[in-house]
Amino acid sequence: MQELNSLAFLALKKAEKKGAEQAEAFVLKSHIRSVYIEGGSPHLADDKSETGLALRLSLGKRVGFASGTVNTEKNVEEIINEAFSIAKTSEEDPYFKSLPNAEEIHGEVKDVFCKETEKITTEEIVAKAMEAVKAAEEAKNVKVPLGLLRLANYSLHVTNSLGVEFDHKGTMVFAHFTAKATSGNEAGEGVEKEWATRIGAIDFEKVGKSIAKRALATLKAETFKGELKGISLIDPVETSGLFSVIEFATSSEQVNKRRSPWINKLETEVASKEFTVEDDGRYSGGIRSALADDEGVKTSRKAIIEKGVLKSYIYDSYNANIAEAKATGNGFRRGTRSIEGSFTRPAVCAYSNMIIKPGKKAPEEMISQIDKGVLVETFAAPEVNPITGGFSCEVRNATLIEKGQLTRHVKHALLTGNMYEQLRKVAYVGNDVRIVDSFVLPTIAFEGTTLVG
């Protein structure tokens, strides 16, 4: 960490000496190791190291941002010169007021750095990945054509002219495994993704069994024909994709850009009463959890939607200044699947961890209470138009629910709806919370979606 502190300090002081009115240096050092499974065995193992610096500086209201990999003091000077060149030639940004002020950062955040994950050998990483393969291939006619297990350990340091000094050290694990089940000419695929801050948090045998089960279910799936209006029960991994609209609508960047449909909607109802959302930058084991964000602004836990009522937006420092609000510790550069290259991105307004408050029902209990609907385990891509909320996603792993029972597996159909409207039609919120990317959420059931085949 000392090395990063020195690098950031060097960059900051040189930028200030050169005439920057305000400057911010962000240094990120990452070490990533992965194993890729192909055809049921390890095909490639990798080990990647990178150190990068991002410099933001202001000359009045002209702001320059430059980043690059750093080896030598010369690299640091090049980045400073580039940031100056940009700031000098850029237009004034009337909305830029200041970089974040220094503040006291107290408290603790648990389970963000794991020594075992940092120290684990490549042999052990390979063995972990093979646990998933072995568990999946125990099922008849199931193979694992593709798998990825990636571990990252990183340290970052951010400092600015207003006295911000923040260090953070973290570990990240991302697993993505795919199984294929075959019968004659027919094939079905099952997919699982897992995010964690420590290798021990992932049960690889369970991952293997799940992808095999899903692949076999898809193999049996029939093409869905017709139209089904009912309740859709959606896996947390897929729901996280659909909930990108919540991030969009509550981001102060989108509010300030006048793109968010939830402008002027504070203290009004935007979702069902069962639905509560928080942003918690200190959630134990959260992928982006840290005492401060990537601008060095302290993180906290705050209500975004409380029992269906919109309570607040999230703010990075730039957008907080525009809105004359307080930055909420939501300026992030760090990626959530992997960390390398994150220093090249300016901090943007993003959730630390979006926490959906769990309900009381297990998914099985929710299913038992649904008369007509569909359980969706995998979409082709859970994408929503954030401007309108409209979505129509192809289902890849899905099962019909009839009179409280899971019945036929179906495929080649679209689940359609409008996510902003679906948030007002939440039927059930599950108790099965999972960490998915920068989300912490359970299985959720929505009324009024349509399955079209």
Add this chain to the structure above:
Amino acid sequence: MIDELQKAITLAQKLGGEFADARFESQKAKQISVVNGSIRIFSSINRSGIALRVKFRGAWGLASTTTLTSEALKTTVKSAFKLAKIANTYSKEKIGIPETMTLKRKSTTKIKIDPENVDTDEKLKFVFSIDKAQETADKRIVSRTSNYVESLKNFELVNSLGSQLEWNEIRTSFFATSIALESGKRELGFDNKGGTVGYELVKETDPHVFGMNAAKEAVEMLSATKPPSGLMTVIVDPDIAGLLAHEVMGHASEADEVIRHRSFLSDAVGKKVASNPVTMVDNGTIAGAYGSIPFDSEGTPSSRTVIIEKGVYKGFMHSMETAATLNSTPTGNGRTQDYNRRIWVRMTNTFFEPGNWKLDEMISDTKEGLLALKAISGMEDPVGGGFQVRVLKGYTIENGEKKNLVRGFSLTGKALDILKTVDSVGKEFQLSAGSCGKGEEDWVQVTTGGPYMRAKILAGGE
């Protein structure tokens, strides 16, 4: 750097690596983003690293570093070799590498105006002009984003077969996004352009027209109605046809998916997979196209690969490894995002070849259907051959006439079912710049495109 890379390869061989390559990459990029009349981001990136790959029996080791010293390079080589040995522990089969021709070449992207030689003022003026055009287009435009990106990548590659290559890739691109608001309803319009070209792309573009197109589209979308749902006759535009080519037929024709038994096209060579008017290619050699590359990340020259010819499936795209495994020839499709990422078989510019129909003829020949316009995104399904693409808008077609504007929807179905129903292929041909991920990451620059095409497809939206 070539000499240092050569030393690294010599060391990799000495350690016992059966094949090794070392690639140095440096990337310089600049981005200008203007939002609602003010500059939001003006940034630059300058990053460099070395990726060292070693094959040992049935596995690869890949190590990369941004510490560009001889000592760090030695450590990286040793790490890559060790990783290959560890990964090989469980391997059942040996990886092959074809005995390709040794290449010693240098190549530069042919551009007219180097973006680095253009004054910042001029670039800013261009982006602000796009923004202004959107602002003045209509009072209902409430949000405007205008972006410009220039990128220069330099590569040096040495491999243990004796190849030594140096090349660059220059790309220029820009886009505009407008949001219109009326009675609480928000709609989106956009326009984008990009290529392996220099600043001439900007010079050839009227920023007023470019910005106005995005704004007008957003306003027009305010009056769009709910799209029809169900299986119907759909005329897709070049953009959407390109995604059908890319997402389903393209990804399933990447030979690594075939070898992993993840492609529904594994046994399709020589078989009829589409109607007669359908011909599809991947061609990384098209001058100026955004996905064009002189060499792939393994140093194989890019090429034109015919995937479907007059409805008959012809074959796959290859890296060196997949070509050896399937006893074929590398096609220049072994690509990687950057030095921090691995090589997969990836597409370049993938599209359907044009046919003989004019769009007007296609519409007037359609009794009832949907004209689908502007792709937003698509997702691959190499295993199941399923197709999903989200589109921005469409028009209903009734009795041979274009009628009502409809909101965004998705198109889905089994690609082979769709392609067998293609009964007309248009004359107009267009390529669109984009980026492609494999397994939702590892992004590379590509283009997709083709002509207008008519087929039976399942549509659905709200």
